Every structure is written in C-alpha cells, then in structure tokens.
Amino acid sequence: MQLIDIGANLTHESFAHDRDVVVREAQAAGVIGFGITGTTVELSEAAATLARAHPGRMFATAGVHPHHAREVDADALRALSALAALPEVRAIGETGLDYFRDLAPRPIQLQAFERQIAIAAATGKPLFLHQRDAHADFLGVMRAARDHVSGGVVHCFTDTREALFAYLDLDLHIGITGWLCDERRGAHLRELMRHIPAERLLVETDSPYLLPRSLRPKPSHRRNEPKFLPHIVEELARDRGEAFEVTAAATTAAARALFLLPLPPASRGS
Secondary structure, three states, X not given: XXXXXXXXOOOOHHHOOOHHHHHHHHHHOOEEEEEEOOOOHHHHHXXXXXXXXXXXXXXXXXXXXXXXXXXXXXXXXXXXXXXXXXXXXXXXXXXXXXXXXXXXXXXXXXXXXXXXXXHHHHHOOOEEEEEEOOHHHHXXXXXXXXXXXXXXXXXXXXXXXXXXXXXXXXXXXXXXXXXXXXXXXXXXXXXXXXXXXXXXXXXOOOEOOOOOOOOOOOOOOOOOOHHHHHHHHHHHXXXXXXXXXXXXXXXXXXXXXXXXXXXXXXXXXX
C-alpha cells in the first residue's frame, strides 16, 4: 500500500516538537507522499523549505487562504510568484473563498483568489482550492478561469451533490478528508463517493485538523496526523464499494498525475 496525503499542515506549530516522528510513523503506515499546505506567504515559504528537505517524499503548495485575503498585496504576490517557480512547489493555494467565517470581506477574497489564479495560469501549476459556503461565487470564478489553468483540486470537499457535479464538469479533482468519517456532518457525503471518477479522487488528512471521529482508539492529544490517512481511505473504499487496495492505488495515481510527482526513491527503476 502506498498513499499520498495531498494536504497536511506539517508546518503547524503543533508539529514543531515531533515532526520527524510524525513523518516516520506515517511512512510506517503506508503514507509515502506528503503535500505540505501553504496558507500564508510565511507558511508557504516554510512549506517549500520542508519539502526541499524531503525530495521525492514531500511537495509544497504556495498560496494565501481566503481568511488572510487582506494580506495579498503587491509584495505578497511577488513572493508567491517566486515560490511558484520552485520545483518543490507543485500547486498554487490554498486559495479560494470562505463565506462561512467571513474573516475577510468578500470582495477582497474574490480579488485575492483571482490574483492567485493568475499565478497558476502563468506557471502552469494546478490550484489547491478552498470553498466553504461560497459555491455560487466560487463556481463563477472557476468557470471563467478554467481554460487558463492546468487543473486543480477542491480540497476538503464537504459540499452538496450539485456542487460535486459542477466541479467534476470543470474537470477538477476532489479532495476527501476525515470529514467523511463524521456521522454528524459527513453522512451526506457517503452516497456521493461512488460518483467521483477514480482519476479525479484524492485523499488528505488536513492535519492537524479534522481528526476522524470514527477513529478508534482516538489519540489523547486529539491531533490529526498523516498516519491516520489509511483509516479515511478504508471508509472511502467502503462507500465506493471497492477494495481498499483499489481506492489506495487510484488516489495515489491521481495525485501523481495532478501534481506531476516523481516516483519515490525506492520505486524508481523498478
């Protein structure tokens, strides 16, 4: 089994004291690739640095989350463009719209989103996308931009059937997290999982967030980690009506294709 966690916030302060242990335990559990998510310029730089230290195992995204949209000024755009040119940076984002928390005014979110899309279009790198309670505006932006970008993944998909099919119609990938394992909030996702084509299906933990509620035993610290990705894939495979190994192989192949990831060192030449 080989899994790729496309979205792990391993630069988060909660991993500062044991990041190496977290990575080793995840690898022992079968997670052989890690996407390190950038959510601000500073954290995007940290993600790129971490990915550079683990070539062939980690890759980074570079972007500014909609919560921080006010920070997307000329200096931030120059920094993101420089990061986007790095080989270890494989996607632009996390970027998009969040009308659930509305931590930045919506017009500013839209402007920041469009500016980051322009970086993706200029570099040919896919988008790492965030959308929460903003489907109509998000879809409008992506419909206008889709012909200009190489692709993208709607990270941590938690939305409706209508939204899912709209994103699939745009040839976007779908990222599934431990939200699927939440009997309170994720039950509606179960029947949707069969409709995602294998070549568009990706998996992620969004560590340290979104610890799967169905995980047993739960860690005492309540921190989500990449080593729990197999648990998410087990539930995903069950909902898709296929073997765990089939789902695992499909999501890994889809991640390699979208982010143009090399084979891990041990697999090259085999």
